[in-house]
Amino acid sequence: MVVAEHSVTILGRKWLNEEVFELECTRPEGFEFVAGQHVTMRYQEDEREYTILSPPSADSLLFLIKRIDQGRLSSILATLDIGGELSISKAMGYLIYRPTDRPIYFVGTGVGIAPFVSMARAGVKNFTLLHGAREIAGLFFRQDLMLAATRYIPCVSGKLSPETNVIDLHPGYVTDYIDRYVKPGAYDFYLCGSRPMIHDMTHLLDQHFPETRIYSEAFN
């Protein structure tokens, strides 16, 4: 078990759809992090890792959380009173922006978009973002990300209604987009999403772009 090092207080909760919400917590004094890092959050005996959504310059800490029916901590976080207390570890992880002269692709699916939101809010520029979700409503922070990215490509894998009108929309998985449209070259890819997505994307990139660099973070 990771030893929690900081106590934080819940300041607010904002639901983005029926199962995903932003949780705002106090930022402990001296708590430092780099955009893209995560913490282990703990409440009593339950703990889980969550990526910080806010940029390092923010006064409070935001987290993007999906309520899982069988997930004990996410259910607690979804209902815990404002003013309630949690513990978080120090910031960890290496899915952090590394300056480069190569073209950069950020690939985030579902709540895996969180590190890229933090990076965009921290001022990272010159990246193409492939944003994957099952439905349009799951493309969280779409408007902000469209402004920050050099190119923003929403990839929606679920069924689309005929009247759907989204700029550059790719009807399919992020892997499918890469497979079809990204030209051969040496890129820096940053991946965050479910384990199967990371698995499939890694093999695809190995196959198509052997010179590419990959930084990834997977979750269940």
Place this chain on the structure above:
Amino acid sequence: MKVYTGGGDKGKTSLFSGERVPKHHIRIEAYGDLDELNSVLGAIVANLPPNEDAIAQDLENIQANLFLAGAWLATTPDSSATSYLTTLPENVAKDLEQRIDALSEVLPLLKEFILPGGAPVAAWAHLARTVCRRCERRLTQLMETSKQSDVSELAVIQVYLNRLSDYLFVVARYLNQVLGTPDKTWKKN
């Protein structure tokens, strides 16, 4: 933390600097050997006799330092990822020299080759010493093949590993001494 993603199922893995390389790449060999060394150090710690807190603390510090060293080996020198790496603490090699001198004080003077072995925990220390020597060989190979000899941190690690091998040799002898298992000298048949 997820233990597996399956991203390496086809024989490639990522360096800390992001490049995808085959799992037999010299960098992977180099930090893989450090990982092996770290595990053998863990075996020593797990088998230490009671009241050897100083050695336990030494080994814990060394294990932490090997993590830092491994990250350097896993990163290409011209990569921006180097800015996220942590240098080894100052005087790491000097500190080991002091510990070698302190432990050596209780040991009989060495006049002949000794056979690696003795008490199980000392045998682990001898094994660690030989793995450490392999780490050194891999490092020099890496520095030569990747022209990384100008990376000062690798030079620090090189000295550290050289001293660490000596330290582990002394630890093996020291543990045999305190456990009443005298060194066996090499006798030519």
